Amino acid sequence: MIPYEEIRVPVTGGELAALRWPASDPDAPVVVALHGITANALSWAAVARLLAGRATLVAPDLRGRAGSAGLPGPYGIAAHADDAAALAGALGGGRVVLAGHSMGAFVAALAAVRHPGRFGEPVLVDGGFGFPAPTDLSADELLTAVIGPAMDRLSMTFPDRDAYRSFWRSHPAFGGDAWSPEVDAYIQRDLTGEEPALRSGCRLEAVRTDGVGLFQDEVLAAVRELPGPATLLWAQRGLMNEEQGLYDESRLAAAGQPGTNVRAVRVEGVNHYTVLTGGKGAGEVAGALLRAALPG
Template identity: 35%
Template structure:
């Protein structure tokens, strides 16, 4: 059972389950249906899954936007639900938002599961602001197009996610949620601002004191690509940050597939069950 509500100014899907609620925060160019695979693997989980400002059902919620602003939006969602403290699961930029939330408002976060995000990424070392803006401006070009159907949209976006199964009905549902009348529900200015802040902005991860788990992918984009988090970097993070209590490498997946496949979602589900 789930229902969609307007909470804290955002469109939020609240999924009823048998557990204490988990706030699930999606990535920079994603939407709340990112959690389809987690729901399939762990139907017992109670989830609070917002569309972040500028995406999906929250596309009309404008900027300015940043990781810190998203964290404050999450506080507003929790306030609207009368929840004092929750477990938080964040993927990619959602992991950075989760860390910002846990460090700015530690009383609102019990613990965290971060999925290929939340800490500075090796693949971003040496990237300039111009480079980030160029890359994500190109990614935002889909906003200016009209797609005849979800299959045409899949043709456009899936080459950048090569390990996903085009025939997966969970993926189709995710892509459908991006669209309204053939247009992508994404604010390009917010996308670029958020990407720039995530990659180049300040991070409070060293202040993190909530129990934290990191699930990370073997590759970044496709088989053999350099990972966001090489194992030696993860070991260094664990040595420097006592709050990072568990880490797990998911072999055979890349960044997107770390949550958008049953294989990746199963690992994430097991870490959420241990909280």
């Protein structure tokens, strides 16, 4: 895994932790990259490597996760969007490319709408287009429908780091050659506590608030209100490596994508996770970021 530096940026309530992979050229474009609902900044490590020094990538641990777990609420998609804008402002320079994976894609879309002068063309990775919430579900039922098994992990404890590694290696999305030293570092960054009671560092309150927030009207509308062009890279396969991904052409049509400024690109042979962490998926994401950063 290529080296990175840890930085901290003032935001409302404290400091946001972020990882920075610097470009070879100090004048190279800057990308701010946002992770998913129970992930952390190291989910972007493979993309950073494949950028190969052509852009600086800065990935925060979102409020309530990993290095930013100590940041207090309020949580929610809007709070993360404002944190992303504060981070971009602290980096200096001009507009930055904004990227997001899964929940991070919804944050990126909302940040681009709320802070149009701060960001360039967004790159959304298997997220950003949502669907109205079923009216017959409670908040907890809705959350289970959104992230399912990930919620169970947040209440589990593990005797040591190898046990956590084994837990993830048995996940259908990380089978075969999907595992890598970068994936290992990413999942290990999630842990907090001491043996024999290690646990995820994600704050349950933050995850609950953010999960329900994905169905708010402002969040659902953001991708249709983007001030300029954007790209969506959507994974062929789903969260559990199932054949049906989060999106397909019919689902995107139902979500209104054809009438937006967002160009949708299917990424073959990847699932919801490996579209970001696997070699093929990360390469597609890195290419999209460079095209957004260096148009023409």
